Amino acid sequence: GDSVTQMEGPVTLSEEACLTINCTYTATGYPSLFWYVQYPGEGLQLLLKATKADDKGSNKGFEATYRKETTSFHLEKGSVQVSDSAVYFCALSQYNQGGKLIFGQGTELSVKP
Amino acid sequence: SQTIHQWPATLVQPVGSPLSLECTVEGTSNPNLYWYRQAAGRGLQLLFYSVGIGQISSEVPQNLSASRPQDRQFILSSKKLLLSDSGFYLCAWSVPPLYEQYFGPGTRLTVT
Numbered sequence: 001g002d003s004v005t006q007m008e009g010p011v012t013l014s015e016e017a018c019l020t021i022n023c024t025y026t027a028t029g030y031p032s033l034f035w036y037v038q039y040p041g042e043g044l045q046l047l048l049k050a051t052k053a054d055d056k057g058s059n060k061g062f063e064a065t066y067r068k069e070t071t072s073f074h075l076e077k078g079s080v081q082v083s084d085s086a087v088y089f090c091a092l093s094q095y096n097q098g099g100k101l102i103f104g105q106g107t108e109l110s111v112k113p
Numbered sequence: 114s115q116t117i118h119q120w121p122a123t124l125v126q127p128v129g130s131p132l133s134l135e136c137t138v139e140g141t142s143n144p145n146l147y148w149y150r151q152a153a154g155r156g157l158q159l160l161f162y163s164v165g166i167g168q169i170s171s172e173v174p175q176n177l178s179a180s181r182p183q184d185r186q187f188i189l190s191s192k193k194l195l196l197s198d199s200g201f202y203l204c205a206w207s208v209p210p211l212y213e214q215y216f217g218p219g220t221r222l223t224v225t
Contacts (some may be wrong), residue, residue: 043203099207
């Protein structure tokens with residue numbers, strides 16, 4: 001079945017450092033890909049998305065490119081802030097499966113001042 | 114704009130007691146609705162989803178049930194809670210064909 005694999009956390013960075021969180025997927029067909037962010041004690045927020053190969057999703061300085069050849073959707077940010085500290089989830093959905101999301105296990109990011 | 118509400122925000126219940134968690138969505142019609150549970154350790158598990166009133170699909174057989182009595186209302190229930198039902202319960206909605214899901218604030222359930 002379809003699956004999503006994320007890099008293990010926690011990831012600890014200093015403010016203004018570069019961020020990359022790796023995400024790879026296994027799926028048949030052409031899934032849509034998403035990054036969600038969860039701040040402590042809150043629900044998940046959609047951070048960015050890409051619906052076809054080579055699409056780049058971007059939001060709040062974060063970017064991710066849908067790479068079908070490597071089945072990847074890595075999350076990047078050039079300069080992180082303390083306020084970016086959260087858990088990040090990569091996910092995919094298939095059109096023919098009722099929009100169900102398949103999540104990776106989440107990667108905790110901690111940014112120190 | 115669309116909003117999603119969940120209540121209660123927190124709940125402490127004894128083992129064997131019943132449960133009812135409610136989720137409502139405003140500002141959209143005929144959404145797909147989802148219930149997830151997030152146990153300690155962050156992983157998200159899809160419990161139920163619904164594509165319309167009275168239509169419920171169960172993803173994981175367990176001590177819980179779901180109902181959709183109205184278009185924008187989704188209820189998660191249990192007749193008798195177990196310790197293993199503790200967790201953070203999240204409701205979400207989406208509208209085909211755009212399948213990004215939007216999550217509610219969650220309910221933290223502790224079964225004692």
